[in-house]
Amino acid sequence: MKPYNNKAWWLVLPVFVLVAFSAIIPMMTVVNYSVQDIFDPSTRYFVGTEWYREILADPRLHDSLLRQFIYSFCVLAIEVPLGIVVALSMPRRGLGVPFSLILLSLPLLVPWNVVGTIWQIIGREDIGLYGWILNSLGLDYNYASNPRDAWITVLVMDVWHWTSLVALLCYSGLRSIPDVYYQAARIDRASHWAVFRFIQLPKLKNVLLIAVMLRFMDSFMIYTEPFVLTGGGPGTATTFLSQTLTQMALGQFDLGRAAAFSLIYFLIILLVTWVFYTAMTHNDNKE
Amino acid sequence: MAEIRLEQLAHSYHRAPSQPGDYALRRMDHVWEQGGAYALLGPSGCGKSTLLNIISGLLAPSEGRVLYDGKSVNDLTPQDRNIAQVFQFPVVYDTMTVHENLAFPLRNQGQSRERIDDRVREVAEALEIESLLARKARNLTADEKQKVSMGRGLVRDDVAAILFDEPLTVIDPQLKWRLRRKLKEIHQRFNVTMVYVTHDQLEASTFADKIAVMYEGQIVQFGTPRELFENPQHTFVGYFIGSPGMNLLDIALGETGLEFDGRTLAVADSIVARLRDREGGRLQLGIRPEFVQLVAPESAVLQGYVDLVQDQGTFKIVDVRLDTPSAPVVKARLGEEVIVPEGRTGVHFPETWQRFYVDDRLVEITHETL
Numbered sequence: 001m002k003p004y005n006n007k008a009w010w011l012v013l014p015v016f017v018l019v020a021f022s023a024i025i026p027m028m029t030v031v032n033y034s035v036q037d038i039f040d041p042s043t044r045y046f047v048g049t050e051w052y053r054e055i056l057a058d059p060r061l062h063d064s065l066l067r068q069f070i071y072s073f074c075v076l077a078i079e080v081p082l083g084i085v086v087a088l089s090m091p092r093r094g095l096g097v098p099f100s101l102i103l104l105s106l107p108l109l110v111p112w113n114v115v116g117t118i119w120q121i122i123g124r125e126d127i128g129l130y131g132w133i134l135n136s137l138g139l140d141y142n143y144a145s146n147p148r149d150a151w152i153t154v155l156v157m158d159v160w161h162w163t164s165l166v167a168l169l170c171y172s173g174l175r176s177i178p179d180v181y182y183q184a185a186r187i188d189r190a191s192h193w194a195v196f197r198f199i200q201l202p203k204l205k206n207v208l209l210i211a212v213m214l215r216f217m218d219s220f221m222i223y224t225e226p227f228v229l230t231g232g233g234p235g236t237a238t239t240f241l242s243q244t245l246t247q248m249a250l251g252q253f254d255l256g257r258a259a260a261f262s263l264i265y266f267l268i269i270l271l272v273t274w275v276f277y278t279a280m281t282h283n284d285n286k287e
Numbered sequence: 288m289a290e291i292r293l294e295q296l297a298h299s300y301h302r303a304p305s306q307p308g309d310y311a312l313r314r315m316d317h318v319w320e321q322g323g324a325y326a327l328l329g330p331s332g333c334g335k336s337t338l339l340n341i342i343s344g345l346l347a348p349s350e351g352r353v354l355y356d357g358k359s360v361n362d363l364t365p366q367d368r369n370i371a372q373v374f375q376f377p378v379v380y381d382t383m384t385v386h387e388n389l390a391f392p393l394r395n396q397g398q399s400r401e402r403i404d405d406r407v408r409e410v411a412e413a414l415e416i417e418s419l420l421a422r423k424a425r426n427l428t429a430d431e432k433q434k435v436s437m438g439r440g441l442v443r444d445d446v447a448a449i450l451f452d453e454p455l456t457v458i459d460p461q462l463k464w465r466l467r468r469k470l471k472e473i474h475q476r477f478n479v480t481m482v483y484v485t486h487d488q489l490e491a492s493t494f495a496d497k498i499a500v501m502y503e504g505q506i507v508q509f510g511t512p513r514e515l516f517e518n519p520q521h522t523f524v525g526y527f528i529g530s531p532g533m534n535l536l537d538i539a540l541g542e543t544g545l546e547f548d549g550r551t552l553a554v555a556d557s558i559v560a561r562l563r564d565r566e567g568g569r570l571q572l573g574i575r576p577e578f579v580q581l582v583a584p585e586s587a588v589l590q591g592y593v594d595l596v597q598d599q600g601t602f603k604i605v606d607v608r609l610d611t612p613s614a615p616v617v618k619a620r621l622g623e624e625v626i627v628p629e630g631r632t633g634v635h636f637p638e639t640w641q642r643f644y645v646d647d648r649l650v651e652i653t654h655e656t657l
Contacts, residue, residue, distance in 0.1 A: 183372075184378040184439075189392060189396065198391075203381075
């Protein structure tokens, strides 16, 4: 038998410590909170799954969860196709390349709260370009009082902020397709649509997977931008999950309930991401 | 099906070409006749692929015209030229099955389902990929993919021509030979013009009836494999075709005749006279190693030492270092049964097989005396 020792564990230790402090310990703290009712540091009761049952039955959660899904769905439905179209229409060589790359990167460099502030101003009907144009066209637009307008503004803001990311990812995917594929398609008399459908889209699949997951996770956790722009209003029209959670945890200091909420929130994101991933890589394993 | 004619064709990748070196293709006129099997042979970077892409329309020539059956196709896209091209590396549509891949060019033409099915089966059978038809193209091996690529080129039977750009690069040697035979069969069956680009002379001569040898952007000779072997029109053809290539010796016209490294070579007066007519710089004598004879030292004008003998199994290659001042090496290819002299030997070049080149171009000489 080979001599055997456990020294290699020391090499794993740094990673283990890092992951423990960055993920495991905070999460276990949350788990700990979620099963207790805490009045003050010396007074606490174990309540089991009571918080979970209460949260799952809470209409506030139902409402913002539904809102959140609709929002993320809209974000993906707009940003992914739009990003692909932008990437397809970007120049492939020449001076236009660096120019368009810089232009597309700009929104990504703006901090979230600044994006919220920018759109708060742009959306105003008196001094904001966007609000003023809509009102001049005869549309009665006011994001502060009309829930529909608030929704549209939050969506447009997200599209403005994040479509670039999808476009840049797709552009890098398109650039990696060798010219010979396009040449073969011309020889085979493929239409533009067929080139997209059978050459570009299959080659984009991997970057699209990343784009969809990133955009889903980010939009599902969106907080700062709508918070700055609408503060969740009018009413609760644009109050998404993260804001509901923050109100519960910090506004009402309802730690147990908020902890149970965040764990459920986390599991939903994990589950949906897993479903996306499995669905999109499913075909790879087939003959 | 068409005859392809190149008229005053030239191409440069430079925006403002000024010197010959700027041209990837130097001005040329050439005809590929309808139904022929042709090879375009040359070293890497000689312009073969450029020429092929110009014929298919993927590249627009900077000068001259491409004509199909006498009609200029310069302004037509590859789609409208109705031409098939197979590339060096396999190009398959990953998400489609092999059947769908093969059917793709026909579907784009809007052919009927039955007709597509028939053609796909026929081509799949010819390429021995029937068993793969239902599989996704993504999961195939490199040579299976390349067969599918070739199949897409062969599946349309109304094409003007099929162009192959070194299609067997990724295929292993055993299969290479079989696929070449297959292509030849397909050529005979469908009677379609085929142009096959390669840098391998064996590949060229087994596939093609006539070979165009390209060198530095020019077609330096167009002929049957035998013509290329016996009568290289250019020193490059002599050197590139044959294994080993032609021996080329620098010679000069002296007072009394042809001089090589201070020795006077015995050649007919008519040849010397013919060479004197030709103005020009570099004069070379070429002789194929197959025709070099090793004889007794006293009976030859040139002598040397056997430097190296390589036994290739069915023949031997003998390097003889001549004992003239510049000590060049002459290669001789001898049959297995020939006994190679050891040490000093005489070297004889039979007059029938001597070729003379002025500035790399062959000087035509009829050997009526022999």
